[in-house]
Amino acid sequence: MKHAAGRVVSPVLIGRAAELERLVAAAVAAPSVTVVEGEAGIGKSRLVAELAARPELAGRRLLKGGCGQVREPFPLGPIVEALRGRAADLKDATLSPVAGSLRALLPELGAVLPEPLPPLEDRAAERHRLFRGLADVLAALGPAVLVVEDLHWGDEQTVEFLGYLVGALPDALSVVLTYRGEEADAALRAVTARPPDPVGREHLVLRPLDVAATQALASAILDAEEVSAEFATHLCARSSGLPLAIQELLALLRSRGVLIRWEGGWARRALDELDVPAGVLASVQERVAGLPDRARAVIQAAAVLQLAVPAALLAEVAGLPDLEGLDAALDSGLLTERDGMVGFRHVLAAQAVYEGLPLGRRRSLHAGAAQAVRALRPVPLGQVAHHLRHAGRPAEWVAAAVTAAEHATTLGNDAEAARLLENLLRHADLEPVRRAELTIRLGWVALNVLRVPAIGELLAEAIHQDLPRRVRGELRLLLGLNIDVTRVDQLRIRQVFVDAVDDLEELPEYAAWAMVGLGVPTITDRPLDERMAWLERALDTLPADGDKGTRLLVLGKIAMVFAVVGDPRWSELTDRIVKETGGRPVGRQETVAYKSIGGTAMLTGHHRTALSLLEAALDSGRSSRASRADEFRLRLDVAMVRYLSGSWDALAQEIATLRDEYARRPAERIQLSSVAACLAAAPGRLGTAHDQLLDVIHEAHARGDGDILPLPVTMLLRLAAARGAAEPALAETAGAVTTWEAKDLWPVGVRAVPALAEAMLAAGRPDEAAELADRYEARLRGLDAPLAEPALAHARGLIDLAAGQWARAAGRFAAAAAAYGLVPAAYEEAQATEHAAACLFELGDPAAESTLERAITAYTRLDARWDLDRATRLGRRWGLRPVARVRPAESGEEHLTGLSARQVQVARLAAAGLTNQEIARQMFLSPKTVDKHLGMAMRKLGARSRTELAHHLTDRLADRTDT
Template identity: 50%
Template sequence: MADTSDAHRLVAPALVGRDHELSRAVDAVTAAPALVVVAGEAGIGKTRLTGELTAAAARAGRRVLAGRCHSLREPFPLGPVIEAVRGLGDRLGELDLSPVAGALRPFLPELAHLLPPPAEPLGDRAAERHRAFRGFVDVIAAAGPTVLVLEDLHWAEDQTGDFVGYLLAESLAGLTVVVTYRPESVDPRIRALPAGLPPGTTLTEVSLAPLDTAEVGALAAAILGVDTVSDEFASYLHEHTSGLPFAVEELVALLRQRGTLVQRRGGWARRALDELDVPTRIRDSVLERVARLGPPAGHVAAAAAVLQVPVPLSLLVATAPLERAEALLAVGEALESGVLTEHGAAVGFRHPLAAQAVYEDLSSPRRLLLHDRAATALAAAAPAPPGQLAHHLRHAGRLDEWVDAAERAAEQAFELSNDAEAVRLLEDVLRQAPATPERRGRLAAMLGEAAVEAGRAQEAAELLSAVLDEDLPAPLRAELRFRLGGLLHDAGTDLQRAHQLFADAVDDLAHRPDLQAWAMIVLGLPMAGGADPAEHRAWLHRAVGVVQQIPDPAFQVFLLGKIAMVQLPTGDPSWRATADRVLERTGGEPRHRREINAYWSIGTQATYAGHHALADRLLTAGLAATAGGDRAEPRMERSLRSGQVLLRYCQGSWDGLAEDAAVLMDELAGNPRARIDGEAAAACLALARGDLDAASAALTAVIELADELSGFDLLPIPVAALLRLAVARGEADAVLARADRLLAAAEPKGVLAPTVRALPAVAEVLVAAGDVPGADRAVRSFAARLDGLDVPLAPAAVAHAEGFVRLGAGDLSGAADRFAAAAAHYAPLRAPYEAAQAGELAATARLMSSPSSPSSPDSADAGPALLAALAAYRELGAEWDAGRATAIARRHGLSVPARHRGGRRGYGSELSPREREVAELAAKGRSNKEIAAELYLSVNTVARHITTAMRKLGVRSRAAIAHQL
């Protein structure tokens, strides 16, 4: 893969992941005479690094002369040297040249008039060449302090290599020579240049390695002009490019050009990347290199392309249509040329794009033959890797064998938490392979389970529906109904049908107590179906009994988490005993994916219901579990992060929250049920930050999504924010129906613990609309239903709502008392935003009750209380509320303290304190991982801060940050 074509086409505006290498090379420029060797495989970024190096040299006042070798069948003698000297142009005439420089006239005919007269012919080829060498040395020496860059010397002919050795032997005082090459292809004489350096010449060898995942993400963000991309997208790019910068640039450019990337909230999300074309420049470069191989090595390259991934040498040799001895020699040629590379004990292409380029160039019969050979060789392996075997059997046309292998591969993938791979295998078989209805039913049930875990519910539901119409045994039909119901529920589509599927399945699931109990729990959800709360409770009671029959302890924990999840929003005090059983059985540290799911289920519902401390404990423990162990749990990790984003909003931990929510939403595109918590937090945060129009649109969207998903437990949080915004805009009448619908939906279902969050906003809207009696009735009715329930926010929220009712009735003193009581109740519940709102309202009511007596006891207490609320808003970053509180304070003659500049604010083109802290550590050479560990940040957040700091400082590399701080 050439990094020489269109050398000035630099897609990324910043150099990423090469700070240490660039710093060493820049230092060598000032240590002339010097040789800098930049070595690395094709596409690794040699040209980009030398570009940054020469820019630094030019800034330091050194002349830069650059030339490159080209991939030609018969390269021009001294081609890169001639190109470099030709770069002097008319300045050549300004140099003090000796007569020997006249020997260069044949090489530089367009500049001949600037050179001394030609010398007499010597009549000897070797002597003529020596004089030409002297002439080039004379020009370079006369140019003064110079950096001579000779790129791609792996394509150099003999004379260029000889000249570089001759030039270095001269040891010119002000000269730094920079050479680049691919180690696997370079002539040994070039590789030996460092060994022949004269004393006093500094040697700097720079070997470029592929970028890691974080660096690939930073490079992609720089190309796209955003602060960061999601970890998922960075991992995807790294997997497909193996960290080669050229491949990353080409792939991102292609994805953006073809609309495969869609921008959202300043970030970039992946969409439909499974069918990926190879970028043209990568394909052409790979095929050009393969074409240079001899026929046997070409057969080996074709076999490696069909195998796709690096494989043991024995498998590659068995797949290639060659005799063993010939195949081994051919593999050696492919390795020596750099077309293939060794990955530990395996052999394959450097990155998947290269393999795909060669594969797409093969004819169909040749592919079929090689897939058949690969399948036969893999089947003989012990044990045969089922995923690879299934792939080759399918493409070899051996369909019956394919179904067996694909089923085994899907089972293995699911066991290893590779849910997306299991879904892919099963979908392919159900669409393409012959099988009996019973086997199709079994495969479809497996697909239903994997698709939920992989977040692919909508795609799989269609297939399950089709199989359900076939002739199936009753137990298998029941399991398939259960799985389809789960898919529809997870996707948030056709929830009434999902509820009916669970109801139809439950009696025929006696052979699967785990699924039977799970179905009963779903039927016990007060958010699903049209049954009354008593029927939901009956289903839940039945489920508790069936759970005891399940032999798998991890699955018992999983279902106990679901039971507690149902109990929490209803305020049923027994949820605590259920949650305690989960904590006791897991020792407070979940390990299995089912146990992690239980922590997420309870933690998110604890957030909705106001049990913030417990929610923090459970979500944190669950997230820690997804990061440890041998198996990643990406779906649960993202769901837990989404829950944490909402919890951080509720707890007032807003530093960096908007950015983290935006990244998370990109990662969860297409998964509404997992995304909705983060969407709600982001929408509410936009209101608090004062972006009212954006907040209105976002709140409306997330409320509609919650309605679609029957998410009555989450709904009160964004509804309360929307009602507050409507009152502030004088539009209370327009949202009365929304307030009525919230109570009408929540109260009959018994979802009272979360709904109490919205009670103050409902009362405020009713009062603002002039219906004070209606507000009083609503608050009294709701409060009466809370008696005996475990609803931690109830005392605070009811007092808060009662304060609005009394305010509407003109009882300012009573309103102030109720608001103050609410603030006192909110504080220990880790609800600082609500506490500040209630404190502001209490202080305002007291100030209004004694407008002419600012020295009265109530007014004297009210002033400091209002300023305390203002300080709390500023600490949170709630600019909308801070602006309102500031206006009230000034209206009542209070002196408002100047904003503390060390707190949160917009920093414009200046670095924020956190950005500066990260930038200073980066300037000291710390890696992103080291910075993240030192500052207790995520690697993604560190990458975002560094990218932002580079943009604000106007630099293009991390190494340059130090010069601007």
Template identity: 55%
Template sequence: MSADGRTVVGRVVSPLLVGRDEEMARLVAAVRRPPAVAVVTGEAGIGKTRLVAEMAARPELAGRRILAGTCRRIREPFPLGPIVEALRDTGPALAEAGLSRVAGALRPLLPELEDVLPPAPQPLGDRLAERHRIFRGLAEVCAALGPAVLVVEDAHWADGQTLEFLDYLLSAPPPALSVVVTYRGEDAGPDLRLVSARPAAEVTRERIELAPLDVARTRELAQAILEADRITDELAAYLCERGSGVPLAVQELLALLRQRGTLAWRHGRWARRTVAELDVPVRVRDSVLERVARLSDGARAVAEAAAVLMTGVPQSVLLDAARGGTPDGLDEAVESGLIAERGGGFGFRHVLAAQAVYEEIPAARRRDLHGRAADAVRHLDRVPLGVLAHHLRESGRVREWVDVAVRAAEQAMELRDDAEAFRLLDGVLRDAELGPVRRAELTVRLGEAAFELLHVPDLRPVFARALDADLPRRLRAELRFRLGLHLDSVGLDPHEKWATVRESVEDLDGRPDLAAWAMLALGMPTEPTGLAVAERARWMDRAVATVPRIEEPAQRQFVLGKAAMARLITGDPRWTGLRDRLRAAPAEIDSRRANAFYSLGLAAGYAGHHELARDSLRTALSIGTEVDPTGGIAYRSRAGLLLVSYLRGEWDGLADAAPEVLDGLSDRTERMFAEAVAACLDVATGSRPDAVARLREVGAMAMPGDGMLLGIIVEAWLRPATANGEAAAALADTAAHVELWESRGMWAVGVRAVPALVGAMIAADRTGAARELTARYTARLDGLDAPLAGCALPYARGLLAAAEDGGGRRAAAEFATAARAYDGLPAPYEAARVREHAAGALRGVDAPAASALLAEAAAAFGALGAHRDLDRAAGTARRWGIDVGARPAARRGPRGYGGALSPREREVAELAATGLTNRDIAGRLFVSPKTVEKHLASALRKLGLRSRAALAAHLAEGPDAATG
């Protein structure tokens, strides 16, 4: 007892780390081998924080900077909170770092570093791009700090952006950085587990799961706390059993036993008085509550206020929040071991203890304490809006809560923390009474935040409640437009979606950016709006007319690109004017500009403008890579380039490139292009028996939305079916695909499949239908810009002529016209097939010319690697008694390089040897970091090396060093 009668607990926390020698050794060893990631897991109170704290003080880590941040249970509308906390005091170390302009993007997050950060770069106008640039800036700062350990504690409470950043960082970490992440295993979601499960190959990995202490370790812990050489076996067993081997629970039990005076010093060791007197509950809750009950009124008030505040706060804030709390009471709470001071703030030593106290406070007093806490935190230099909103809500001060929560949501959206903005706004809209206009405005903001998220609930009831009121015309229009976007993004009721967008567009005159967006949606031929072709065209024209009123250059470019796409795939010659306007626009690094060139390039490829397609998609890839090398637009551009390479006959290495692109695409729709390329190659090479089945799957993905791809799929589907005598069934299976692109006016891209359709119809004894189809496309395409029409229609007419008796020369002339047109695109695969048909048509009238055409076709098939077609042409040649040369070795799939490096492995190895990270290499080679990791690991294995340093030394030996 102290002189004033208070109970003094004495030491509460062990001065030594007990029972974790092996875990500490593993942790230190991992951290000393950067780049590294170490994960420390275990239940609450098991000692994760203590282990990491002891690690930071180890002499083996001297010279390494410790950067520590903790995830909070009560979140702020401030993304990347623990990362910001870890870096905000690093200004002196960064003063001479020479950071790039990218690091200037961190100014809104780290105002404490404004003196050392470069000027803020120009906004990108795209949330994902902005986020990626922030990730790049944070990674650069981490690298600039030299040897360092980034500690992220309690990651089970991490916000989504923190997890995304850790995933980004660990895919290509700075070479001198180690990352330590702690979390409760039982509370960890799959996203958190994945972060630590898939770092780059060069990253040292360690996972440490802290188990409960056994009796022997519990004895050591108790003896250290009691400063005793020995405790009885019975007391050690009791503490282990009652505390379940959890160090926090053991500490609490010992503190309570000492407060009760039920520990006895007997025969030179500590013992319990009697079992009956010491019926202490298991674990923490009752122990903590009994200790709090033994405090004076002033100290108990401080403890209750600390439990309500939940996080550490300055002394003045804690005392202001504590009803009846005094400085003496705070001193007593600290002496009791319940409250601790860390970094100038006071709070419970452990969140479990705070929670136990909080749950015991009567509801009325709890509301009062929340109100006092709200008033107290307002006096902080930087008011934590999330904490303030939480306390206001719990105190019942609804009007104030709404105002602060909305401010917090706005702050979150400014900082691109859309998930936190959504959470705050969703709570306000669901639980607060709001005026009609205010509710509608906040619902619009909720829709904006939801649009940026991957997974959101069905918000139709929230929108319906807002719309069920008399609202200003423009506000109602924007509300309905946001509802339409929500329905689209979550795949709900397409009919309601398009009706909603159509109803909104006329009243969006005050928001030309949104109006043009809505018009694009209604006019785009690829969208299943149910509108007639002429009406779609009118909406697209209106969208183009709206462009001059849009303020943001990048948004204007986005609209121009989408409108150019619509006009290209419908053969509207006015697309060239939109292309020229897009090319002349400011060359901003913005994902919307990248998307514009992507749309232009993709549509150009489908329409047969192959050169324009490649150039535009390369531009999109260049911009997209600058915005985010691993982002969606960059990978979509790569997928588009795969498709254009297939159409242009640039097949060498294409089969290996498709999986690399697929590796970076998660969305099912985005994967269509790469999947289609792989399946079409399989059909041509004959390397997979399920190739047509794969085409069916891709075709199902493209229905009923993106009809542009269907012409390519139908063409590749029908050719083998016709050859196998299954033309009638294949025509029936593809009829819906043909009807889709025709009903939307996409004749300019659908004509690609007309030769295959005509050939199948002739094989199915439907020559009349084949003639009608050819005539229909000829009439529909008259006057349109459709390069494929000059190829496909003479090809189709040649097939019809060849089916007639005596039509050989006429067929050959049509085929010759088609072949020259295909050569001009270029489209060598189609040109080779046409020449093969021309050879068949001329065989009876000009055998030498027929033989020359067949040999030319066979050579083209061989150069492409189209072995199914080459085998067919070679079989014809044998029957004709001519030699078309030996079949070249198959090029489908990875070549066998034995112990030597493949060209791609050599390329990756040479770049890695220069010190580039996997992410850097991925950006240069337009592949995913995972693909780089795979090739690098293979190269190291073949060369018998274990590190990048050894690889650099090996390659430095000479130009032949990488051959194995």
């Protein structure tokens, strides 16, 4: 005899009272953003459902959308879902003209949207306008709560839009996001990591239920006063405390009839009768098997579809002539219905049903699903492809997947296009030419995403087919570029580029690009003359009348290599590129040219030129809403040049943000970690910084990234010398030094010469220090190397200092400081100035005190507390009592001034004379946001002008320091 399942959902929320109160409080305190994080089955959706029923939300619209496991190239699906039925609510709203850009995305709102806007040529600019339009509509719907569930499945543009929205959240809007923590990448977490100051932030992490909560939940589900403690303990262990698993196990036990009432509670007939198959899978499958045939067909169709769909479509996929069977399926508790859309209550149950389907039945349902979802508008192309694949119809699957990938690329969703194409190439049986075409498409798309997939074997497989030479050559070029980024199978890279050159005779721009690959020192270990010959050949090969974007990109890469080896022609090529682009790059290839040059020129000491190029590219990208990958790389390089030049205000925060958001590629991760470790040393966290620097050096050395190595090597050696551990540090960094010298990166490596000399002197090796300075001076002669003059003077000053040649050392240090100031390199300038003061004290020169004061002032501005302590001790040794005006930690400043950390940063920069535009650029904010923070700071401090603001800050912070 079959037993009815009965209630399988608790009528009350159990074990989440505190979380619900925090969620409600955040939702009503608009503007706010709340994350509900937890594993599958933990109860995220139930918590959000309880939020919707709370009286505190009366008068607020609940805008709800969810992400599906089968992703779509059609972007912003959850946001569209949340807004689709809101035409009546917007009837009397005043929307800005930019909302007209939503007509194609939300045709259901056509009657209330402004007139359509003319299309823009730039895809990124179009996307930015779309984001503005969505934000405008959401603001008009306020007061409201926007809920986006299962964001771990969200498409890239949905995540990007939410980041945009949180950054400028309307006052009457709260956002609630749910996702599985184990499936949430850094970009998703970054959406809510650091919202603007006016935006409240709450982060709820749902944990499994304990035995007491399991007991309460079971009692509520079974409508009993209490279940036995023994029963609850076993139930909690079998379900791992997941509410969904608890519900499913109880439903199964009830349907089996093995639960009986006993003295007002519930108990098991025998404890071992609960020993059902592990997990939820078997319990769900057994429940489904006991349902009527039509209800079972509906549930199976829902498991194949995975997403909530209209009830009629579900019946169509199930092969039913009407909706008979739907009620029984809903009564089972496995499915849920909202606004005519039916889907599984939880993905775990859907997966359980799906895995229990026989292959033939599964394929038949997928075929029906592919046909049915084509009737939806807009057509979910990704779902069509997914269902055709699993229906066993490969030819149709290939065509549908390619269409979906093309659509994704058109919409700027390169990550989704790459995923679709890679999946196709790994699993579809394609004829060689077609495979090659799709592999080339994947290769180019993959280079545009932050997480470049390791697709080297796919490229290599396509190359080995019988193909036209130009097709094979393009594949070889892409393989080389992919190896360069991923550093997988590096030993092959040189030969790959050589072979590409031979095959690309008909595509001279690409041939020149491959030649550049053979000239890049981090790619090949060939002698400098051979590398330079390839660059010369690339210049001769690059056609003057070819594709402008590709030509400028390749010229930028040639200039990049010239800069890093000190060939002065890099400047001529840079001027040529800037002139041809009018100082403002347009499109991704021109932006890459600016980034390539700026990202290497800074390493050789051309800090001002580098910053100018990088900021031009970043400003251009922002105005056209460049891809997240491109914006990240530019922001990273700007942060790097700010560190190198000594502009450290808010830099640690920017580096932390970049690491949280985007540190996915090894090269970028190393660069970020280098700056982060160097900054960690500044406040005196020497042990932590040492370990971080050593890790960075080992990783960069293993990858052959010689151009980044001098930065962490310099700081590691300075720390080691200060701690009396110079000898082991020299041994630890010897391989890194050999790497950049073997690659002829002398203009880059000279940055580390003072630290190397200092460590050698501390280790009692003065002859090696002198030989080091002589070697670099000889190798740098005639090269374009701005750091050569100050670094070599600094190193020779240290050698003289160790020998007691105070006057000569003081002169060298003064010359070094002056030359560092011209670069500029403020941190190194302060170090040379401090060393000069030490020499002047030894000489009894009265200028010693003022010289030391300059170093202390510089260290204070940089907040370099480790260096500041050392400089202060130097003064005290000579009978002085220098005041170390250390900038207070931000928390201290907040307490002192009543300002938030962000308001303090903005106020500092405004007081220093920067315009709102300059502050926005430096802090990566919008000018509007800067104006808001500045206005709040001035009101709190009672300042009526920037001059008064500067006086208020100076007085208050000085008072704090003096006390």
